[in-house]
Amino acid sequence: MALSSMSSALAVAAYSHLCIALLCLNVTFDLLVFGMPIFILRTCRVIPNKVFLSLTTALINWTTPCVLMPLVLSGTRVYCSGTRVYCNNPDLLAECKAGNSLLLANHGSVRGSLCSPLMTHPTRSLTFIQKENRLDGVFVGHARDLAGRKCERVRVGFVCEALIQFMPLIGWYRRLVARDIFVWRSFKKDSPTIKENISEFHAAGEKRMLFLSPEGVVVDFSQKDIDYIRSCRQFCVKNSFSPFDYILTPRYKGSMCLLQQVEDNVAASSSVKPVISVCNAIVRGGKLLNCSLLSPDR
Numbered sequence: 001m002a003l004s005s006m007s008s009a010l011a012v013a014a015y016s017h018l019c020i021a022l023l024c025l026n027v028t029f030d031l032l033v034f035g036m037p038i039f040i041l042r043t044c045r046v047i048p049n050k051v052f053l054s055l056t057t058a059l060i061n062w063t064t065p066c067v068l069m070p071l072v073l074s075g076t077r078v079y080c081s082g083t084r085v086y087c088n089n090p091d092l093l094a095e096c097k098a099g100n101s102l103l104l105a106n107h108g109s110v111r112g113s114l115c116s117p118l119m120t121h122p123t124r125s126l127t128f129i130q131k132e133n134r135l136d137g138v139f140v141g142h143a144r145d146l147a148g149r150k151c152e153r154v155r156v157g158f159v160c161e162a163l164i165q166f167m168p169l170i171g172w173y174r175r176l177v178a179r180d181i182f183v184w185r186s187f188k189k190d191s192p193t194i195k196e197n198i199s200e201f202h203a204a205g206e207k208r209m210l211f212l213s214p215e216g217v218v219v220d221f222s223q224k225d226i227d228y229i230r231s232c233r234q235f236c237v238k239n240s241f242s243p244f245d246y247i248l249t250p251r252y253k254g255s256m257c258l259l260q261q262v263e264d265n266v267a268a269s270s271s272v273k274p275v276i277s278v279c280n281a282i283v284r285g286g287k288l289l290n291c292s293l294l295s296p297d298r
Contacts (some may be wrong), residue, residue: 026066027173034059035177050204056177057155057206064142068135087147093140094151096209096276100202102261103137103211104250105278137211158199159183159194159212159258185216187253198260210261211278214250219293229293245292 035056042052087093096103140146142157158174162182165175174180181197183190201208219225233243291298 023067024169025171026063029175030059032062035173039176049200050206053179053204053206056179058154059177061142061153064138068139068142090147090149092276094146094149097141097154099150100207100261101209101276102258103209103276103278104214104255105137106126114275137209141209141289155206155208157181157208157210159210159254167219181210181253185251190254192258194254194257195260198258200268203243208261210258212255212258214249214252214255216251217248219248226294246293248293 015184036053038047038052041047047055115136137158138157141154144151157178157180159181160174160183162184165171165182175182179197179200181194183193185258198210218229219228229248232249235242235249289298
């Protein structure tokens with residue numbers, strides 16, 4: 001039994017390393033052969049930004065199946081033998097893909113209703129229930145059929161830690177090709193970056209689903225983490241909210257700045273409410289992981 005378990009673990013590790021190696025090779029090829037040349041042409045103003053974003057979107061659409069393929073083909077437990085993503089409202093998800101949308105996705109529990117209390121813009125909720133898959137945003141943007149609902153393929157962007165852009169190959173790709181928003185957690189530094197990035201896409205008419213994790217951090221069980229959780233709860237009380245048990249307080253200044261992502265939709269139709277609060281509900285070993293932040297069982 002122990003030998004079988006060890007063999008299975010080695011097979012999973014070997015398969016995981018193979019997938020990462022193939023991903024890096026694919027990203028390297030796309031970056032050097034296509035990404036960097038068109039980025040240089042755009043920087044030298046040989047091609048306009050609209051053409052640059054259209055070309056990079058086509059490149060991303062070509063690359064995405066290579067990223068998702070291991071999840072589809074995998075029979076190993078690390079990818080849960082046929083990864084499935086359940087969504088409580090596919091119609092709302094399809095609506096998000098019809099225009100620019102902002103999806104607020106938290107790191108925490110299924111019980112969290114992220115950011116809605118602190119957002120002045122109207123929001124609606126959406127829940128993903130999944131098994132160990134962190135690529136749901138990429139999958140959702142790329143899919144043209146969501147539970148039988150036909151929808152268009154749309155570019156997906158992320159708000160990321162600034163250091164990620166300096167990571168060899170994958171980080172460079174995210175910076176030069178994917179054009180994600182990289183933040184330093186300083187509103188004075190990040191506000192111009194956020195606005196410039198969003199304006200770049202809006203001016204070119206390139207639609208995008210933008211994913212943001214407003215909590216900005218994942219907490220564990222060190223004293224520093226516990227102190228941060230308590231600080232978030234005190235912030236809620238100070239601002240006349242009930243203390244958050246399942247999520248951290250969001251970095252609301254940056255979140256409010258990112259509302260520029262959906263301004264075009266709102267201007268076009270007052271009925272559109274494209275800010276979506278997404279809740280990722282993770283299942284592990286058949287158990288829904290929805291403990292409160294201060295629970296010893298988390």
